Amino acid sequence: xxxxxxxxxxxxxxxxxxxxxxxxxxxxxxxxxxxxxxxxxxxxxxxxxxxxxxxxxxxxxxxxxxxxxxxxxxxxxxxxxxxxxxxxxxxxxxxxxxxxxxxxxxxxxxxxxxxxxxxxxxxxxxxxxxxxxxxxxxxxxxxx
Numbered sequence: 001x002x003x004x005x006x007x008x009x010x011x012x013x014x015x016x017x018x019x020x021x022x023x024x025x026x027x028x029x030x031x032x033x034x035x036x037x038x039x040x041x042x043x044x045x046x047x048x049x050x051x052x053x054x055x056x057x058x059x060x061x062x063x064x065x066x067x068x069x070x071x072x073x074x075x076x077x078x079x080x081x082x083x084x085x086x087x088x089x090x091x092x093x094x095x096x097x098x099x100x101x102x103x104x105x106x107x108x109x110x111x112x113x114x115x116x117x118x119x120x121x122x123x124x125x126x127x128x129x130x131x132x133x134x135x136x137x138x139x140x141x142x143x144x
Contacts, residue, residue: 038138040082040107044099045136047085048114051078051097055116065095065116082107089115100124112136 054075058068068075069087078085083099096115101107111124122137129137135144 043080044083044112047078047080052114055095064092065090
């Protein structure tokens with residue numbers, strides 16, 4: 001009697017494995033991309049929150065926000081890797097600090113603001129994300 005020994009996998013078995021891996025990758029890759037984007041958004045929220053504290057310190061020292069966001073003050077203009085920051089509306093009693101996403105870093109389209117009343121807003125977001133005038137969005141659902 002001639003016993004035939006089976007070794008390896010059949011083509012059908014390999015195709016099934018490839019199909020399963022493809023399905024898993026089709027779900028996992030977009031989720032991972034969103035996760036990476038959400039991690040980059042943390043820079044804007046932390047930097048804006050920190051800069052608001054610096055602006056309040058500047059106000060306590062000078063009784064005005066005018067002149068803040070300049071080098072050599074306690075509230076110099078913030079810098080970051082994933083966002084650019086700009087100060088505007090600097091008056092005696094008001095300020096607005098804006099974080100704008102950097103296209104080369106994958107945060108293009110995101111725009112976050114904070115002002116003297118600690119009003120946080122998402123004034124710009126890329127497709128698939130929603131803006132919110134009451135908070136900074138951190139996920140696609142737009143929930144705060």
